[in-house]
Amino acid sequence: MKRHITPANLILGAILLWAGWHLFDWAVLKAVFRPDAAACHALEGSGACWGVVAEKYRVILFGRYPLDEQWRPLLATLLMLGLLGISTLQRFRNRRLWLVWSIGLALFIFLLKGGLFGLENVDTPRWGGLPLTLILTVFGLAGAFPLAVLLALGRNGRLPVVRTLCTVFIELVRGVPMVAVLFMAAFLFPLFMPRGWEFPSLLRVLVAIILFAGAYMAEVIRGGLLAVPKGQAEAAQALGLSYWQVQLTVILPQALRNVLPALMNSAIALFKDTSLVIIVGLFELTGALGLAVDGDPKWRAFALDGYLFIALIYWIGCFTTSRYSRSLESKAA
Amino acid sequence: MKVRAYALQAAIVAAVLLALYGLATLVAAKMRGLGVEPGFGFLWQRAGFDIGDTLIAFDAADTYGRAFLVGLLNTVSVAAVAIVASLGLGGALGLGQLARNRLLARLCEAYVELFRNVPLLLQVLIVYVLLIGRLPLPQEAWSLGPDVWLSKSGLALPWPTFTDVGLMLERPVLGRFTFSGGAMLTPEFLSVAAALTLFTAAYIAEVVRGSVQAVSRRQTEAAQALGLNDAQTLRFVVVPQALRSMIPPLANQLLNLIKNSSLAVAVGYPDLVAVADTTLNQSGHAVECIAIIMAVYLTLSLITAALMGGWHGRLLRQQGGYP
Numbered sequence: 001m002k003r004h005i006t007p008a009n010l011i012l013g014a015i016l017l018w019a020g021w022h023l024f025d026w027a028v029l030k031a032v033f034r035p036d037a038a039a040c041h042a043l044e045g046s047g048a049c050w051g052v053v054a055e056k057y058r059v060i061l062f063g064r065y066p067l068d069e070q071w072r073p074l075l076a077t078l079l080m081l082g083l084l085g086i087s088t089l090q091r092f093r094n095r096r097l098w099l100v101w102s103i104g105l106a107l108f109i110f111l112l113k114g115g116l117f118g119l120e121n122v123d124t125p126r127w128g129g130l131p132l133t134l135i136l137t138v139f140g141l142a143g144a145f146p147l148a149v150l151l152a153l154g155r156n157g158r159l160p161v162v163r164t165l166c167t168v169f170i171e172l173v174r175g176v177p178m179v180a181v182l183f184m185a186a187f188l189f190p191l192f193m194p195r196g197w198e199f200p201s202l203l204r205v206l207v208a209i210i211l212f213a214g215a216y217m218a219e220v221i222r223g224g225l226l227a228v229p230k231g232q233a234e235a236a237q238a239l240g241l242s243y244w245q246v247q248l249t250v251i252l253p254q255a256l257r258n259v260l261p262a263l264m265n266s267a268i269a270l271f272k273d274t275s276l277v278i279i280v281g282l283f284e285l286t287g288a289l290g291l292a293v294d295g296d297p298k299w300r301a302f303a304l305d306g307y308l309f310i311a312l313i314y315w316i317g318c319f320t321t322s323r324y325s326r327s328l329e330s331k332a333a
Numbered sequence: 334m335k336v337r338a339y340a341l342q343a344a345i346v347a348a349v350l351l352a353l354y355g356l357a358t359l360v361a362a363k364m365r366g367l368g369v370e371p372g373f374g375f376l377w378q379r380a381g382f383d384i385g386d387t388l389i390a391f392d393a394a395d396t397y398g399r400a401f402l403v404g405l406l407n408t409v410s411v412a413a414v415a416i417v418a419s420l421g422l423g424g425a426l427g428l429g430q431l432a433r434n435r436l437l438a439r440l441c442e443a444y445v446e447l448f449r450n451v452p453l454l455l456q457v458l459i460v461y462v463l464l465i466g467r468l469p470l471p472q473e474a475w476s477l478g479p480d481v482w483l484s485k486s487g488l489a490l491p492w493p494t495f496t497d498v499g500l501m502l503e504r505p506v507l508g509r510f511t512f513s514g515g516a517m518l519t520p521e522f523l524s525v526a527a528a529l530t531l532f533t534a535a536y537i538a539e540v541v542r543g544s545v546q547a548v549s550r551r552q553t554e555a556a557q558a559l560g561l562n563d564a565q566t567l568r569f570v571v572v573p574q575a576l577r578s579m580i581p582p583l584a585n586q587l588l589n590l591i592k593n594s595s596l597a598v599a600v601g602y603p604d605l606v607a608v609a610d611t612t613l614n615q616s617g618h619a620v621e622c623i624a625i626i627m628a629v630y631l632t633l634s635l636i637t638a639a640l641m642g643g644w645h646g647r648l649l650r651q652q653g654g655y656p
Contacts (some may be wrong), residue, residue: 159338177591191620279598304466314452
């Protein structure tokens, strides 16, 4: 028989109630929801100033994207969320999903970039906010995954030279902070290009993200490769399949299914890590908030409330993804 | 078959060497074109910038090399503080998640879900704006204990210093504008250390929970049958067995923490990366600065991995290896 009313529970419960009440009081009852800077200043910290979000939400969500054209990043964001949404549904999971994604991603880029069919051209330095976060995450994953598969196969393969090269690359990237890899994108990649060749910052950062995430995902996939019983490869070889046929049709499908939860974790980590690109001057969600409030003396004092709003967006994204991953796991088991 | 494999590998080696050589010449030519002589000689040149937060004396007349040393010491000190604090907090949260008290267990789980799912950079920024925005002026500093003061200018602490009469604890004293004497931990240092601790503790809690759960339930039941109470069961039976599976993933988390300390650059705490950033913008020695960053973090990672590996090995030997 379990006792629920114990002294420890009473004390803990009282503290929780007290803290919960204060949080509710601060975040809802005393909070200012109107974009009214004077009312916010009058609070003197006794309530939250969500007015900063009401006033600046366009800059926070879309960065420096031209104001009149902001229906385009909005539409693009909804499109991407829709693509991610239908990919989780069982009945859409078939061969046509690849086609849907290819068209969807092309449409996504076209909406942001424009320059065709009467849409005004908007260059990548003006892209920002939530769509930029989504680009870096989704395109980063799309690029990192094939790289990771190749690196994992190379590190597990029979050719000593390839094995060494893959090992050195993976361990080198995993041994340094992501900031260092982003610095490479910002300062070294331009030096590596012949004179007259210039790539926009977004593309360089995307390459850096792909290299970084690829090294981490390679280790995840390699773990999956090692877990596939040796007999599988031997049996496939005995049937006369070539190396690539064995890997692509026998080993990889089993390995990837086993490490799917760990790959989802890599995806969540990458989604969070995209916030670092502000350090090399790209204004995704985190950076866009700085853009919105740092230069505005009226609202600068309420950066905290803005950051909490963004934290909520990230939290929802990470939490739903990890819950989805867990549901896949229990379904597979 | 054999011949083809050798030829393929030789071709790969040749291609990699050629690409590296090509890149090196291209970069060197480009740097000379910008008036920068490639090489590490610039480390002995005058830096010309000040650093706000230093453990050893530094001013603008000192060299770039010394600036990097200041940055390295800052990285190591903020990481060391965060490692100790996050091990403590993470261990407590991990055991708390398994507590028999459901309320406490749920509370610890909620902490983990909250802090794991928000980017570390955002947490650093949130703690930073909290510290500089919501703390009182030094004149109205909050007292956190004897001679410990928290205010907008940071955390003032007593600090041991050498005086004529030997090693003495020097107390911070409030002057006209701020504290002098003792040690002052800046808001930048505090926000990086605190955010690293809160974030990493959530991951460490999961590692601890997983390892403790992996210890067979029969071990706990046997210990209780012998008359051990809950604390004794944990201390003498469960934790020693959990440690052996805990150390490798724990080492991973500590390595992540050390690398993540580079986010200090976002709030202007002068860690190694921040110093390198200033230096490369000022001197144009981008390749060298990034090479230094990479070499330092690789070395720190290797040292941490070796220490944790050594501890793991000793533990396994003491306990007689895996059954």
